Amino acid sequence: MRVKVNPLLCTGCGLCELACGYHWDEAFSLISSSVMLYRAEEKKNYMGVIVKTEEDLFIGRPEGAAAIKLGELSRGGTGGGASAKPILIREACDLCESTTGEPQCVAICPHGALYLE
Amino acid sequence: MDSMYYGDTLIVDLDSGTTEEVDFVEADEAGPGLAAGLALYEKYKDADPIIFGSGLFTGTPVPAACLGFVLGRSPVTDELAVAPLNLFAGSEMKLSGFSMVVVKGTSAKPAYLWLHDGVADVHDASAFAGMDTWETTDAIRREMGESMIQVISIGPAGEAGSKLAAFSINYWGSGDTAAIGALMGSRNLKAVALRGLGMLDADDPEEFYTRSLELFAFARKDRGFAALCAALGAGDLDKWLEPIAHRARACFACPSACFPFVKYNEAPTVMESSDVEEPGMLVTSPSAALWLMDGGWEPEAASRALEAMAREGLDMVRGARELAGKPLTDLGQITRAVKALEGFAEAAWPSGEPAPAGLFGAWTPPLADADAWKLANMAGYVLGVCPTYLMLSEFDLEALAGLCRPATGVRLEIGGLADMFG
Numbered sequence: 211m212r213v214k215v216n217p218l219l220c221t222g223c224g225l226c227e228l229a230c231g232y233h234w235d236e237a238f239s240l241i242s243s244s245v246m247l248y249r250a251e252e253k254k255n256y257m258g259v260i261v262k263t264e265e266d267l268f269i270g271r272p273e274g275a276a277a278i279k280l281g282e283l284s285r286g287g288t289g290g291g292a293s294a295k296p297i298l299i300r301e302a303c304d305l306c307e308s309t310t311g312e313p314q315c316v317a318i319c320p321h322g323a324l325y326l327e
Numbered sequence: 328m329d330s331m332y333y334g335d336t337l338i339v340d341l342d343s344g345t346t347e348e349v350d351f352v353e354a355d356e357a358g359p360g361l362a363a364g365l366a367l368y369e370k371y372k373d374a375d376p377i378i379f380g381s382g383l384f385t386g387t388p389v390p391a392a393c394l395g396f397v398l399g400r401s402p403v404t405d406e407l408a409v410a411p412l413n414l415f416a417g418s419e420m421k422l423s424g425f426s427m428v429v430v431k432g433t434s435a436k437p438a439y440l441w442l443h444d445g446v447a448d449v450h451d452a453s454a455f456a457g458m459d460t461w462e463t464t465d466a467i468r469r470e471m472g473e474s475m476i477q478v479i480s481i482g483p484a485g486e487a488g489s490k491l492a493a494f495s496i497n498y499w500g501s502g503d504t505a506a507i508g509a510l511m512g513s514r515n516l517k518a519v520a521l522r523g524l525g526m527l528d529a530d531d532p533e534e535f536y537t538r539s540l541e542l543f544a545f546a547r548k549d550r551g552f553a554a555l556c557a558a559l560g561a562g563d564l565d566k567w568l569e570p571i572a573h574r575a576r577a578c579f580a581c582p583s584a585c586f587p588f589v590k591y592n593e594a595p596t597v598m599e600s601s602d603v604e605e606p607g608m609l610v611t612s613p614s615a616a617l618w619l620m621d622g623g624w625e626p627e628a629a630s631r632a633l634e635a636m637a638r639e640g641l642d643m644v645r646g647a648r649e650l651a652g653k654p655l656t657d658l659g660q661i662t663r664a665v666k667a668l669e670g671f672a673e674a675a676w677p678s679g680e681p682a683p684a685g686l687f688g689a690w691t692p693p694l695a696d697a698d699a700w701k702l703a704n705m706a707g708y709v710l711g712v713c714p715t716y717l718m719l720s721e722f723d724l725e726a727l728a729g730l731c732r733p734a735t736g737v738r739l740e741i742g743g744l745a746d747m748f749g
Contacts, residue, residue, distance in 0.1 A: 218598070221550070221584035223577035224415070228388050232536055238387045239422065239526035249415075250474040253461075253498060255573055255588040255609065256600045272574075272598035318388065318540065320548045320582035 215270025342432035361708035362747035382711020408505030422523025482640025491670030502690030504674035622651030
Protein backbone atom coordinates (compact mmCIF):
# COMPACT_ATOMS: atom_id res chain seq x y z
CA MET A 211 0.00 0.00 0.00
CA ARG A 212 1.18 3.49 -0.76
CA VAL A 213 -0.18 6.98 -1.27
CA LYS A 214 -0.49 7.85 -4.93
CA VAL A 215 -1.39 11.08 -6.68
CA ASN A 216 -3.71 12.01 -9.52
CA PRO A 217 -2.13 15.42 -10.19
CA LEU A 218 -4.83 16.68 -12.52
CA LEU A 219 -7.31 16.59 -9.66
CA CYS A 220 -5.01 18.71 -7.49
CA THR A 221 -6.02 22.35 -7.03
CA GLY A 222 -2.91 23.35 -5.11
CA CYS A 223 -4.59 24.07 -1.76
CA GLY A 224 -1.78 22.53 0.30
CA LEU A 225 -4.10 20.77 2.74
CA CYS A 226 -2.26 17.45 2.22
CA GLU A 227 1.00 19.03 3.31
CA LEU A 228 -0.63 20.62 6.34
CA ALA A 229 -2.38 17.40 7.40
CA CYS A 230 0.81 15.36 7.08
CA GLY A 231 2.69 17.98 9.10
CA TYR A 232 0.06 17.61 11.81
CA HIS A 233 0.57 13.84 11.78
CA TRP A 234 4.26 14.29 12.56
CA ASP A 235 4.21 17.32 14.88
CA GLU A 236 0.68 17.74 16.25
CA ALA A 237 1.05 21.31 15.07
CA PHE A 238 0.59 23.13 11.78
CA SER A 239 3.52 23.79 9.48
CA LEU A 240 4.78 23.07 5.99
CA ILE A 241 8.26 21.91 6.89
CA SER A 242 8.02 18.38 8.21
CA SER A 243 5.46 16.80 5.95
CA SER A 244 6.22 13.66 3.92
CA VAL A 245 3.97 15.17 1.26
CA MET A 246 4.91 18.30 -0.60
CA LEU A 247 2.87 20.46 -2.92
CA TYR A 248 5.06 21.39 -5.85
CA ARG A 249 4.35 25.04 -6.63
CA ALA A 250 7.69 26.41 -7.74
CA GLU A 251 6.59 27.14 -11.32
CA GLU A 252 3.71 29.39 -10.37
CA LYS A 253 3.67 31.49 -13.54
CA LYS A 254 3.01 28.35 -15.57
CA ASN A 255 0.29 27.10 -13.22
CA TYR A 256 2.37 23.94 -13.08
CA MET A 257 1.66 22.08 -9.87
CA GLY A 258 1.75 18.60 -8.48
CA VAL A 259 2.32 16.59 -5.35
CA ILE A 260 5.39 14.66 -4.17
CA VAL A 261 5.22 11.88 -1.58
CA LYS A 262 8.40 10.65 0.08
CA THR A 263 8.70 7.00 1.09
CA GLU A 264 11.67 5.04 2.45
CA GLU A 265 12.66 3.96 -1.06
CA ASP A 266 11.47 6.59 -3.46
CA LEU A 267 9.62 9.79 -4.25
CA PHE A 268 6.21 9.36 -5.82
CA ILE A 269 5.99 12.42 -8.04
CA GLY A 270 2.59 13.37 -9.38
CA ARG A 271 3.21 15.80 -12.22
CA PRO A 272 0.51 17.07 -14.58
CA GLU A 273 1.99 15.10 -17.46
CA GLY A 274 2.02 11.89 -15.45
CA ALA A 275 2.88 10.24 -12.17
CA ALA A 276 5.81 7.99 -11.36
CA ALA A 277 7.95 6.72 -8.49
CA ILE A 278 11.62 7.64 -8.69
CA LYS A 279 14.19 5.83 -6.55
CA LEU A 280 16.01 8.07 -4.10
CA GLY A 281 19.34 6.89 -5.51
CA GLU A 282 18.40 8.05 -8.97
CA LEU A 283 17.58 11.48 -7.60
CA SER A 284 20.97 11.80 -5.94
CA ARG A 285 22.57 11.09 -9.30
CA GLY A 286 20.80 14.07 -10.78
CA GLY A 287 17.62 12.28 -11.77
CA THR A 288 14.37 13.89 -12.68
CA GLY A 289 12.97 14.92 -9.33
CA GLY A 290 10.55 17.71 -8.85
CA GLY A 291 13.18 20.37 -9.51
CA ALA A 292 15.24 22.29 -6.98
CA SER A 293 12.35 22.94 -4.67
CA ALA A 294 11.79 19.19 -4.25
CA LYS A 295 15.10 18.84 -2.40
CA PRO A 296 13.84 19.77 1.08
CA ILE A 297 11.57 16.77 1.07
CA LEU A 298 14.58 14.46 0.90
CA ILE A 299 15.51 15.27 4.50
CA ARG A 300 11.99 14.81 5.82
CA GLU A 301 10.43 11.73 7.38
CA ALA A 302 9.22 9.07 4.97
CA CYS A 303 5.49 8.43 4.71
CA ASP A 304 4.37 5.81 7.25
CA LEU A 305 0.76 5.78 6.01
CA CYS A 306 -0.20 7.43 9.31
CA GLU A 307 0.26 4.09 11.05
CA SER A 308 -0.48 5.62 14.45
CA THR A 309 -3.99 6.63 13.43
CA THR A 310 -7.04 4.68 12.42
CA GLY A 311 -8.55 5.06 8.98
CA GLU A 312 -6.88 6.32 5.85
CA PRO A 313 -3.77 8.52 5.86
CA GLN A 314 -4.39 12.13 6.83
CA CYS A 315 -3.42 13.52 3.41
CA VAL A 316 -5.88 11.20 1.66
CA ALA A 317 -8.64 11.96 4.17
CA ILE A 318 -8.36 15.72 3.89
CA CYS A 319 -7.86 16.18 0.13
CA PRO A 320 -11.10 17.86 -1.03
CA HIS A 321 -10.84 16.60 -4.59
CA GLY A 322 -9.55 13.05 -4.23
CA ALA A 323 -6.17 13.86 -5.76
CA LEU A 324 -4.43 11.61 -3.24
CA TYR A 325 -5.47 8.00 -2.84
CA LEU A 326 -4.28 4.78 -1.30
CA GLU A 327 -3.28 1.89 -3.56
CA MET B 328 -3.89 34.01 23.21
CA ASP B 329 -0.40 32.53 23.02
CA SER B 330 -1.46 29.76 20.65
CA MET B 331 -1.78 30.48 16.93
CA TYR B 332 1.11 32.98 17.23
CA TYR B 333 -0.87 35.79 18.77
CA GLY B 334 1.50 37.99 20.73
CA ASP B 335 4.27 38.32 18.11
CA THR B 336 3.82 41.78 16.65
CA LEU B 337 6.44 43.48 14.55
CA ILE B 338 6.95 47.22 14.34
CA VAL B 339 8.76 48.35 11.21
CA ASP B 340 10.11 51.90 11.10
CA LEU B 341 10.81 52.81 7.49
CA ASP B 342 12.30 56.16 8.54
CA SER B 343 15.21 54.38 10.20
CA GLY B 344 15.00 51.04 8.39
CA THR B 345 14.74 49.21 11.72
CA THR B 346 12.39 46.57 13.12
CA GLU B 347 11.33 45.75 16.65
CA GLU B 348 9.17 43.00 18.13
CA VAL B 349 6.63 44.00 20.75
CA ASP B 350 4.20 42.06 22.88
CA PHE B 351 0.82 43.45 21.90
CA VAL B 352 -1.07 42.38 24.99
CA GLU B 353 -4.07 44.50 24.02
CA ALA B 354 -4.87 41.87 21.36
CA ASP B 355 -6.35 39.68 24.09
CA GLU B 356 -8.96 42.32 24.76
CA ALA B 357 -9.43 43.60 21.21
CA GLY B 358 -9.93 40.19 19.64
CA PRO B 359 -7.98 38.34 16.96
CA GLY B 360 -7.36 39.05 13.28
CA LEU B 361 -8.64 42.32 11.93
CA ALA B 362 -9.95 43.28 15.37
CA ALA B 363 -6.36 43.26 16.62
CA GLY B 364 -5.32 45.12 13.46
CA LEU B 365 -7.80 47.89 14.16
CA ALA B 366 -6.60 48.15 17.76
CA LEU B 367 -3.01 48.34 16.54
CA TYR B 368 -3.93 51.09 14.10
CA GLU B 369 -5.52 53.01 16.96
CA LYS B 370 -2.44 52.54 19.11
CA TYR B 371 -0.08 53.83 16.42
CA LYS B 372 -2.48 56.16 14.61
CA ASP B 373 -0.20 59.18 14.94
CA ALA B 374 2.06 57.41 12.44
CA ASP B 375 -0.89 56.50 10.15
CA PRO B 376 0.58 53.00 9.77
CA ILE B 377 -0.02 50.27 7.23
CA ILE B 378 -0.82 47.02 9.03
CA PHE B 379 -0.27 43.58 7.58
CA GLY B 380 -2.05 40.89 9.56
CA SER B 381 -3.52 37.42 9.64
CA GLY B 382 -6.60 35.90 11.16
CA LEU B 383 -6.96 33.51 14.05
CA PHE B 384 -7.15 30.34 11.93
CA THR B 385 -5.04 31.53 8.99
CA GLY B 386 -2.55 28.82 8.08
CA THR B 387 -4.46 25.97 9.73
CA PRO B 388 -6.65 23.20 8.26
CA VAL B 389 -9.90 25.07 8.76
CA PRO B 390 -11.75 25.22 5.42
CA ALA B 391 -10.67 28.34 3.47
CA ALA B 392 -8.35 29.53 6.25
CA CYS B 393 -6.18 31.40 3.78
CA LEU B 394 -6.97 34.95 4.73
CA GLY B 395 -4.68 37.69 5.90
CA PHE B 396 -5.18 41.41 5.40
CA VAL B 397 -3.64 44.79 4.80
CA LEU B 398 -5.19 47.67 6.72
CA GLY B 399 -4.55 51.34 6.06
CA ARG B 400 -6.05 54.70 5.34
CA SER B 401 -7.32 54.61 1.78
CA PRO B 402 -6.04 57.41 -0.47
CA VAL B 403 -9.36 57.15 -2.31
CA THR B 404 -11.76 57.64 0.61
CA ASP B 405 -9.43 58.90 3.38
CA GLU B 406 -11.07 56.26 5.57
CA LEU B 407 -9.65 53.06 7.02
CA ALA B 408 -9.94 50.22 4.53
CA VAL B 409 -8.91 46.59 4.46
CA ALA B 410 -7.67 44.53 1.53
CA PRO B 411 -7.36 40.74 1.49
CA LEU B 412 -4.20 38.64 1.47
CA ASN B 413 -5.39 35.41 -0.09
CA LEU B 414 -3.78 32.72 -2.28
CA PHE B 415 -0.77 31.68 -0.12
CA ALA B 416 0.14 35.18 1.10
CA GLY B 417 -1.94 35.15 4.29
CA SER B 418 -0.84 31.70 5.41
CA GLU B 419 2.82 32.30 4.56
CA MET B 420 2.70 35.53 6.53
CA LYS B 421 1.34 33.74 9.58
CA LEU B 422 3.94 30.99 9.23
CA SER B 423 6.72 33.55 8.75
CA GLY B 424 6.49 34.14 12.48
CA PHE B 425 4.57 37.38 12.62
CA SER B 426 0.83 37.55 13.05
CA MET B 427 0.78 41.35 12.82
CA VAL B 428 3.19 43.83 11.24
CA VAL B 429 2.87 47.57 11.78
CA VAL B 430 4.70 49.63 9.16
CA LYS B 431 5.43 53.22 10.15
CA GLY B 432 7.29 56.05 8.46
CA THR B 433 8.61 56.56 4.95
CA SER B 434 11.77 55.07 3.54
CA ALA B 435 14.28 57.48 2.03
CA LYS B 436 14.62 55.13 -0.95
CA PRO B 437 12.59 52.21 -2.26
CA ALA B 438 12.59 49.39 0.28
CA TYR B 439 11.13 45.96 0.73
CA LEU B 440 10.39 44.06 3.89
CA TRP B 441 11.56 40.44 4.09
CA LEU B 442 9.83 38.27 6.68
CA HIS B 443 10.94 34.68 7.24
CA ASP B 444 11.64 32.27 10.07
CA GLY B 445 10.75 34.86 12.71
CA VAL B 446 13.29 37.28 11.23
CA ALA B 447 12.43 40.65 9.69
CA ASP B 448 14.74 42.79 7.56
CA VAL B 449 14.27 45.97 5.58
CA HIS B 450 16.09 45.66 2.25
CA ASP B 451 17.05 48.24 -0.35
CA ALA B 452 14.70 47.97 -3.34
CA SER B 453 16.29 50.75 -5.41
CA ALA B 454 17.14 48.22 -8.11
CA PHE B 455 13.46 47.29 -8.37
CA ALA B 456 12.16 50.85 -8.81
CA GLY B 457 9.99 51.12 -11.90
CA MET B 458 9.60 47.37 -12.22
CA ASP B 459 6.14 45.94 -12.71
CA THR B 460 4.78 43.43 -10.21
CA TRP B 461 5.79 40.40 -12.28
CA GLU B 462 9.36 41.68 -12.59
CA THR B 463 9.45 42.56 -8.89
CA THR B 464 8.22 39.12 -7.85
CA ASP B 465 10.80 37.42 -10.06
CA ALA B 466 13.59 39.76 -8.88
CA ILE B 467 12.94 39.16 -5.17
CA ARG B 468 12.63 35.40 -5.63
CA ARG B 469 15.86 35.41 -7.63
CA GLU B 470 17.65 37.57 -5.04
CA MET B 471 16.60 35.24 -2.21
CA GLY B 472 17.06 32.06 -4.25
CA GLU B 473 13.63 30.71 -3.35
CA SER B 474 10.79 30.34 -5.80
CA MET B 475 8.02 29.90 -3.24
CA ILE B 476 8.42 33.28 -1.55
CA GLN B 477 5.15 35.19 -1.57
CA VAL B 478 5.57 38.76 -2.78
CA ILE B 479 3.11 41.55 -2.04
CA SER B 480 4.33 44.28 -4.36
CA ILE B 481 3.36 47.48 -6.10
CA GLY B 482 3.98 48.34 -9.72
CA PRO B 483 4.54 51.64 -11.53
CA ALA B 484 1.00 52.78 -10.63
CA GLY B 485 1.65 52.48 -6.91
CA GLU B 486 5.03 54.17 -7.20
CA ALA B 487 3.38 57.08 -9.01
CA GLY B 488 0.68 57.37 -6.33
CA SER B 489 -2.20 56.60 -8.69
CA LYS B 490 -5.49 56.33 -6.85
CA LEU B 491 -6.18 53.37 -9.10
CA ALA B 492 -3.15 51.54 -7.70
CA ALA B 493 -3.46 48.19 -5.98
CA PHE B 494 -0.86 45.88 -4.52
CA SER B 495 -0.42 42.54 -6.22
CA ILE B 496 0.05 39.13 -4.63
CA ASN B 497 2.84 37.59 -6.71
CA TYR B 498 1.70 37.95 -10.34
CA TRP B 499 -2.03 37.87 -9.93
CA GLY B 500 -3.29 41.22 -8.67
CA SER B 501 -5.34 41.40 -5.50
CA GLY B 502 -8.66 42.43 -4.00
CA ASP B 503 -7.24 45.83 -3.07
CA THR B 504 -9.97 48.21 -4.20
CA ALA B 505 -8.93 50.99 -1.78
CA ALA B 506 -5.59 51.97 -3.36
CA ILE B 507 -3.54 50.47 -0.52
CA GLY B 508 -0.99 50.04 -3.30
CA ALA B 509 -0.73 53.81 -3.57
CA LEU B 510 -0.37 54.03 0.20
CA MET B 511 2.57 51.62 0.01
CA GLY B 512 4.04 53.74 -2.78
CA SER B 513 3.76 56.90 -0.70
CA ARG B 514 5.95 55.21 1.95
CA ASN B 515 8.47 53.96 -0.63
CA LEU B 516 7.50 50.41 0.33
CA LYS B 517 7.95 48.51 -2.91
CA ALA B 518 7.14 45.07 -1.53
CA VAL B 519 6.70 42.74 1.40
CA ALA B 520 8.23 39.32 0.83
CA LEU B 521 7.16 36.33 2.91
CA ARG B 522 8.27 32.78 3.46
CA GLY B 523 6.47 30.76 6.07
CA LEU B 524 8.43 27.90 7.56
CA GLY B 525 7.18 28.32 11.11
CA MET B 526 4.79 26.20 13.11
CA LEU B 527 1.41 26.98 14.66
CA ASP B 528 0.43 25.35 17.93
CA ALA B 529 -3.13 24.87 19.08
CA ASP B 530 -4.19 24.80 22.71
CA ASP B 531 -5.85 21.41 22.19
CA PRO B 532 -4.45 20.21 18.86
CA GLU B 533 -6.36 16.96 18.62
CA GLU B 534 -9.74 18.52 19.23
CA PHE B 535 -8.96 21.45 16.94
CA TYR B 536 -7.82 19.17 14.12
CA THR B 537 -10.66 16.69 14.50
CA ARG B 538 -13.32 19.40 14.55
CA SER B 539 -11.70 21.16 11.58
CA LEU B 540 -11.89 17.93 9.59
CA GLU B 541 -15.56 17.59 10.51
CA LEU B 542 -16.20 20.95 8.88
CA PHE B 543 -14.81 19.59 5.61
CA ALA B 544 -17.62 17.06 5.54
CA PHE B 545 -20.03 19.94 4.87
CA ALA B 546 -17.66 22.06 2.82
CA ARG B 547 -18.40 23.25 -0.71
CA LYS B 548 -15.97 21.95 -3.29
CA ASP B 549 -16.47 24.14 -6.34
CA ARG B 550 -14.10 24.78 -9.21
CA GLY B 551 -14.24 28.10 -10.97
CA PHE B 552 -16.65 30.98 -10.61
CA ALA B 553 -19.90 29.18 -11.45
CA ALA B 554 -21.33 29.12 -7.93
CA LEU B 555 -20.44 32.76 -7.41
CA CYS B 556 -22.02 33.84 -10.70
CA ALA B 557 -25.13 31.84 -9.94
CA ALA B 558 -25.46 33.45 -6.52
CA LEU B 559 -25.19 36.87 -8.14
CA GLY B 560 -27.52 36.09 -10.98
CA ALA B 561 -24.65 36.95 -13.30
CA GLY B 562 -23.53 35.41 -16.56
CA ASP B 563 -21.44 32.26 -16.52
CA LEU B 564 -17.80 33.34 -16.40
CA ASP B 565 -16.56 29.77 -16.56
CA LYS B 566 -18.28 29.05 -19.87
CA TRP B 567 -16.97 32.32 -21.27
CA LEU B 568 -13.39 31.47 -20.26
CA GLU B 569 -13.67 27.80 -21.21
CA PRO B 570 -11.91 28.04 -24.62
CA ILE B 571 -8.70 29.23 -22.93
CA ALA B 572 -9.09 27.61 -19.49
CA HIS B 573 -6.24 25.48 -18.18
CA ARG B 574 -6.71 24.38 -14.54
CA ALA B 575 -8.50 25.96 -11.60
CA ARG B 576 -6.43 26.90 -8.59
CA ALA B 577 -7.31 27.18 -4.91
CA CYS B 578 -6.12 29.48 -2.19
CA PHE B 579 -4.41 27.86 0.78
CA ALA B 580 -6.58 25.31 2.62
CA CYS B 581 -9.63 26.05 0.51
CA PRO B 582 -11.80 23.14 -0.70
CA SER B 583 -13.05 25.32 -3.53
CA ALA B 584 -10.77 26.30 -6.36
CA CYS B 585 -12.30 29.58 -7.45
CA PHE B 586 -9.60 30.86 -9.74
CA PRO B 587 -9.33 29.65 -13.34
CA PHE B 588 -5.92 29.84 -14.96
CA VAL B 589 -6.20 30.82 -18.60
CA LYS B 590 -3.58 30.28 -21.28
CA TYR B 591 -3.26 32.49 -24.32
CA ASN B 592 0.44 32.29 -25.09
CA GLU B 593 0.26 28.53 -25.58
CA ALA B 594 -2.52 25.99 -25.98
CA PRO B 595 -4.56 25.61 -22.79
CA THR B 596 -4.32 21.84 -23.19
CA VAL B 597 -0.56 21.91 -22.52
CA MET B 598 -0.11 20.33 -19.10
CA GLU B 599 3.64 19.88 -18.96
CA SER B 600 6.12 22.61 -18.07
CA SER B 601 6.97 23.94 -21.51
CA ASP B 602 9.48 26.50 -22.74
CA VAL B 603 6.77 29.19 -22.62
CA GLU B 604 7.65 31.00 -19.40
CA GLU B 605 4.52 33.16 -19.21
CA PRO B 606 1.67 31.19 -20.75
CA GLY B 607 -1.21 33.13 -19.24
CA MET B 608 -2.95 34.57 -16.22
CA LEU B 609 -4.69 33.41 -13.06
CA VAL B 610 -8.07 35.14 -13.07
CA THR B 611 -8.45 36.17 -9.43
CA SER B 612 -11.05 38.90 -9.78
CA PRO B 613 -14.50 37.64 -10.80
CA SER B 614 -15.82 41.17 -10.59
CA ALA B 615 -13.26 42.49 -13.07
CA ALA B 616 -13.85 39.55 -15.40
CA LEU B 617 -17.61 40.08 -15.23
CA TRP B 618 -17.23 43.75 -16.17
CA LEU B 619 -15.21 42.83 -19.24
CA MET B 620 -17.46 39.93 -20.25
CA ASP B 621 -20.56 42.08 -19.92
CA GLY B 622 -18.75 44.82 -21.86
CA GLY B 623 -18.38 42.60 -24.90
CA TRP B 624 -14.72 41.66 -24.57
CA GLU B 625 -13.42 38.39 -25.97
CA PRO B 626 -12.00 36.16 -23.20
CA GLU B 627 -8.42 36.20 -24.51
CA ALA B 628 -8.29 39.97 -24.85
CA ALA B 629 -9.96 40.42 -21.48
CA SER B 630 -7.42 38.10 -19.85
CA ARG B 631 -4.59 40.05 -21.45
CA ALA B 632 -6.10 43.25 -20.04
CA LEU B 633 -6.25 41.66 -16.57
CA GLU B 634 -2.60 40.65 -16.92
CA ALA B 635 -1.64 44.17 -17.98
CA MET B 636 -3.46 45.66 -14.99
CA ALA B 637 -1.87 43.19 -12.58
CA ARG B 638 1.57 43.99 -13.99
CA GLU B 639 1.06 47.74 -13.66
CA GLY B 640 -0.26 47.27 -10.14
CA LEU B 641 -3.73 48.58 -10.91
CA ASP B 642 -7.04 47.76 -9.26
CA MET B 643 -8.50 45.30 -11.74
CA VAL B 644 -12.08 45.95 -10.66
CA ARG B 645 -12.10 49.70 -11.17
CA GLY B 646 -9.87 49.33 -14.21
CA ALA B 647 -12.12 46.76 -15.82
CA ARG B 648 -15.14 48.93 -15.13
CA GLU B 649 -13.50 51.74 -17.08
CA LEU B 650 -12.48 49.44 -19.91
CA ALA B 651 -15.77 47.55 -20.06
CA GLY B 652 -17.58 49.61 -22.63
CA LYS B 653 -14.76 49.72 -25.18
CA PRO B 654 -13.69 46.17 -26.01
CA LEU B 655 -10.27 45.86 -27.63
CA THR B 656 -8.47 42.96 -29.27
CA ASP B 657 -5.03 44.26 -30.25
CA LEU B 658 -2.39 43.71 -27.54
CA GLY B 659 -0.75 47.06 -28.17
CA GLN B 660 -4.06 48.86 -27.84
CA ILE B 661 -4.87 46.94 -24.68
CA THR B 662 -1.53 47.84 -23.11
CA ARG B 663 -1.95 51.51 -23.98
CA ALA B 664 -5.52 51.58 -22.72
CA VAL B 665 -4.46 50.04 -19.41
CA LYS B 666 -1.63 52.53 -18.96
CA ALA B 667 -4.06 55.38 -19.66
CA LEU B 668 -6.57 54.34 -16.99
CA GLU B 669 -7.42 57.20 -14.67
CA GLY B 670 -9.54 55.61 -11.97
CA PHE B 671 -12.77 57.54 -12.20
CA ALA B 672 -14.91 54.45 -11.78
CA GLU B 673 -15.93 53.17 -8.36
CA ALA B 674 -15.16 49.65 -7.23
CA ALA B 675 -18.36 47.70 -7.64
CA TRP B 676 -19.83 44.50 -9.04
CA PRO B 677 -21.68 44.69 -12.34
CA SER B 678 -24.56 42.61 -11.07
CA GLY B 679 -26.39 41.93 -7.87
CA GLU B 680 -27.02 44.42 -5.09
CA PRO B 681 -24.89 47.56 -4.79
CA ALA B 682 -21.67 46.86 -2.93
CA PRO B 683 -21.60 48.44 0.51
CA ALA B 684 -18.76 50.92 0.98
CA GLY B 685 -16.70 51.29 4.12
CA LEU B 686 -14.00 49.23 5.78
CA PHE B 687 -14.46 46.06 3.73
CA GLY B 688 -14.88 47.58 0.28
CA ALA B 689 -16.05 45.75 -2.81
CA TRP B 690 -13.84 42.67 -2.86
CA THR B 691 -16.51 40.28 -1.64
CA PRO B 692 -19.65 39.91 -3.73
CA PRO B 693 -22.71 41.89 -2.71
CA LEU B 694 -25.56 40.21 -0.88
CA ALA B 695 -29.16 41.36 -0.71
CA ASP B 696 -28.91 41.00 3.06
CA ALA B 697 -26.44 43.74 4.04
CA ASP B 698 -26.22 42.47 7.64
CA ALA B 699 -25.26 38.98 6.47
CA TRP B 700 -22.64 40.52 4.16
CA LYS B 701 -21.13 42.51 7.00
CA LEU B 702 -21.17 39.52 9.35
CA ALA B 703 -19.39 37.31 6.79
CA ASN B 704 -16.72 39.96 6.33
CA MET B 705 -16.24 40.50 10.07
CA ALA B 706 -16.07 36.77 10.77
CA GLY B 707 -13.79 36.17 7.80
CA TYR B 708 -11.25 38.83 8.65
CA VAL B 709 -11.23 38.00 12.38
CA LEU B 710 -10.96 34.23 11.90
CA GLY B 711 -8.81 34.31 8.77
CA VAL B 712 -11.36 32.50 6.61
CA CYS B 713 -12.30 33.75 3.14
CA PRO B 714 -15.56 35.71 3.52
CA THR B 715 -16.65 34.89 -0.03
CA TYR B 716 -16.37 31.21 0.86
CA LEU B 717 -18.39 31.84 4.01
CA MET B 718 -21.13 33.50 1.97
CA LEU B 719 -21.31 30.81 -0.68
CA SER B 720 -21.05 27.86 1.68
CA GLU B 721 -23.50 29.21 4.24
CA PHE B 722 -21.21 27.78 6.87
CA ASP B 723 -22.45 27.56 10.43
CA LEU B 724 -20.51 30.50 11.83
CA GLU B 725 -21.09 29.35 15.39
CA ALA B 726 -19.44 26.01 14.59
CA LEU B 727 -16.54 27.89 13.05
CA ALA B 728 -16.20 30.19 16.03
CA GLY B 729 -16.43 27.13 18.26
CA LEU B 730 -12.96 26.16 17.03
CA CYS B 731 -11.55 29.15 18.89
CA ARG B 732 -11.50 27.37 22.23
CA PRO B 733 -9.46 24.32 21.14
CA ALA B 734 -7.30 26.66 19.08
CA THR B 735 -6.46 29.13 21.80
CA GLY B 736 -8.17 28.17 25.03
CA VAL B 737 -10.40 31.23 24.73
CA ARG B 738 -14.03 31.24 23.64
CA LEU B 739 -15.28 33.49 20.87
CA GLU B 740 -18.94 34.22 20.25
CA ILE B 741 -20.17 35.30 16.82
CA GLY B 742 -22.55 37.65 18.62
CA GLY B 743 -19.54 39.47 20.01
CA LEU B 744 -17.98 40.26 16.63
CA ALA B 745 -19.74 43.58 16.18
CA ASP B 746 -18.29 44.82 19.48
CA MET B 747 -14.78 44.16 18.13
CA PHE B 748 -15.49 46.59 15.30
CA GLY B 749 -16.88 49.31 17.55
